[in-house]
Amino acid sequence: MPADAPLVGLTTYRQQASWGVWDTRADLLPTEYAVAVELAGGVPVLLPPVALPEAAGRVVSRLDALVVSGGADVDPARYGAEPHPRTAAWQPDRDDWELALLGAAAGAGLPVLGICRGMQLMAVHAGGTLHQHVPDLVGHDTHSPGGDAYGDVAVTTEPGSRLAGLVGRELEVGCHHHQSVASHPGFTAVARSADGTLEAMEATGERFCLAVQWHPETRVEVGLMAGLVAAAREHAARQP
Template identity: 45%
Template sequence: MPPLPLIGVSTYLEATAHWGVWNLPAALLPAGYHRLVQRAGGLAAMLPPDTAPGSAAAVVSRLDGLVISGGPDVEPIRYGASVDPRTGPPARERDAWELALIEAALSSGVPLLGICRGMQLLNVALGGTLVQHLDGHAGAPGVFDWHEVKPVPGTLLGTVLPEPVSVPTFHHQAVDRLADDLIPGAYASEDGTVEAVEMPSAEGFVLGVQWHPEAGDDLRVMRALVAAAGRG
C-alpha cells in the first residue's frame, strides 16, 4: 500500500491562548483542518511560522501538498493599499511565512490549496489586490454562514464541483483585482463575488477557495488536493 500523502497546513499564531491552567503564546489550528485532511485520505502536519532563512522552501520540500488556512486579514501594504478602518490588525509574521510557503510551493510544483485567507493571500502573492470589506459573507461572530457558489465550467474547480453548491463562509474580504496568472473558478450566486481562483499555467494543482470546506461535510476539494499530492 503506498504511503498516505503528507499535507502541511499553515497555522495561526496567537499571542495568548488558553487551555487547562495555561495562558500562553500558541501556534494553533482549528481541528476541522486536520480532520478534513485525514478524512480525505492524507496525513496532516501543522506548519507554524518560522523566520529562519530558507525554512519555507525546506518545509515544502518535505511535503506532498500544502494548505494555506483561513485567518486574519492580509496587511494591505502587501498589495499597495491604505488601511481601511474595517480591516483587522496585521499578522505580519504569518503573512511573511505564508507568502514564503506559497512561493516555495509554486516554485517546486507542490500541490497548493488556499482556504479563505489562503485564497486571498495567493492572489496577493501573484500581484492581485483585495476588497477590504464587503457585507453578506459571514454570520454572527464565530458562526459560519452558508451561501451558494457557481463553479465555472471547464475549470479545475468546475471538474471537482460540477454543480452549484452551498458552502460554509465567514469572511469580509475578497478578491478585487485578480492576479494576471489566476482565473476565477467560481462566483457567489447572489452577488458575483469571486469564490475560487486557480492557476492554469501551473504544472501542478494550484487552487484557492473563499469558503471553509473544513467547516462542512463536502470532501471533494480536499480529496482533489490529496489526489494531486499522491500523484506527485
Template identity: 50%
Template sequence: MADRPLIGVSTYLETARWGVWELEAALLPAGYPRLVQAAGGVAAMLPPDEPAYAAGVVARLDGVVIAGGPDVDPSRYGAERDARCGPEARARDSWELALIEAALASGTPLLGICRGMQLLNVALGGTLVQHIDGHVEAVGVFGRHVVRPVPGSLCAGVVGGEVSVPTYHHQAVGRLGAGLVASAFAEDGTVEAVELSGAGWALGVQWHPEMGTDLKVMRSLTTTATAT
C-alpha cells in the same frame, strides 16, 4: 496500504488558554487536520517560521494548505489600511507568502482556504477588497451560501456544479494576480475560487471546507499529492 500523502497546513499564532496556562500558541482549528485525514492524508502543522526555510519545508511535503485566519496586511498589495481591516498578522503573512511561492515554484499541490486564497492572489501581484457586506452571518458564526463554479475550470471539475458552502469572510479578491483566473462566484458576483491558468494543481477557495462534510476539495488535493 500505500503511504498517505503528507499535507502541511499553516497555523495561527495566538495567545490561548488551556488548563492552568495562558500562553502564545500555534493553533489550528481541528476541522483542518480532520478534513485532511478524512481525505486520506496526514496533516502536519506549519507554524510561522523564517521565510528562508519555506522552500526546504515544502520539499518535504506532498501538498500544502494555507489556512484561513486574519486579514492580510494591505501594505502587501500596496493599499492604505481601511478602518474596517483587521489587526496585522505579520509573521503569518511573511511565512505563508513564502510557502505559497515555494509551492508554486516546485509544483507542489497547493490549496488556499479563505485567507489562504486571498494570500495566493496577493503573492501573484493581485489586490484585495478590504471590506464587503453579506458574507458573515453573525460574529463568530459560519453561514452558508451558494457558489457557482465556472464550467471547464479545475474548481468545477472538483466540486461539480452549483454548491452550498460554509462561509465566513469580510474581504474578497479584487484585481486578479498574474496567471490566476476566477473559477467560482457567489450570487452577488464575489469571487469564490481562483486557480492557476496553466499546468499544476493550485486552487484557492473563499469558503471553509473544513467546516463542512464535503471532502471533494481536500480529496482532490490529496489525490493529486499522491500522484505527484
C-alpha cells in the same frame, strides 16, 4: 491509512489561547482542517509561522501538498493599499512565512489549496489586490454574519474548471470573510456567489493550484480535499 499517505502541510495561527490551566501564546488550527485531510487519505502536518522565511524551501521539499489556511486579514501594505477602518489584526510574521511557502511551492510544483485568507494571500502573492470590506460592495453581511457563525452562501462554479470537476456546478458553502479578492493575475475566476463576490480561483496548467473563499473543512467537502490529496500522491510519485 497506507504508510505512503501523502504529507499535507497546514499553515496555522499564532495567537493568545486558553486551554486547561494555560492562557498563553499558542500555535493552533481548528481540528476540522486536519480531520478533512485525514478523511481524504492524507497526513496533516502543522506549519506554524517561523522567523526564518528562508526555511520555506526545506519545508516544501518534505511535503506533498500545502494548504494555506484561514485567519487574520492580510497586511494591506502587501498590495499597496491603506488600511480600511475594518481591516485589523494582520500578522506580519504569518504573512512573511506563508508568502515564502507559496514562493517555494511554486518553484517545486507543489499542489496548493488556499482557504479563505489563504485565497486572499495567494492573490496578493501573485501581485493581486483585495477588497477590504465586502459589505461595502454588496450591502449585506451574509459572507461573515459575525462571531463564530458561518454564512450560508450559494455558489456557482465555472463549467469545465478543475473546481467544478471536484464539487459540481452548484453548492452551498460556509463563509466567514469580510474581505475578498479584487484582482488575481495568473489565476482564473471559477466560482461566484449570487451577489458577484469571487468565491474561487485556480491557476492554469496541470499543477493543482486552487483557492476558495469559503471554509470546506467545516462541512468536510470531500471533493476539494480528495482532489488535493490525489494531486499530492501524483506529486510524490514524480519525486526521485
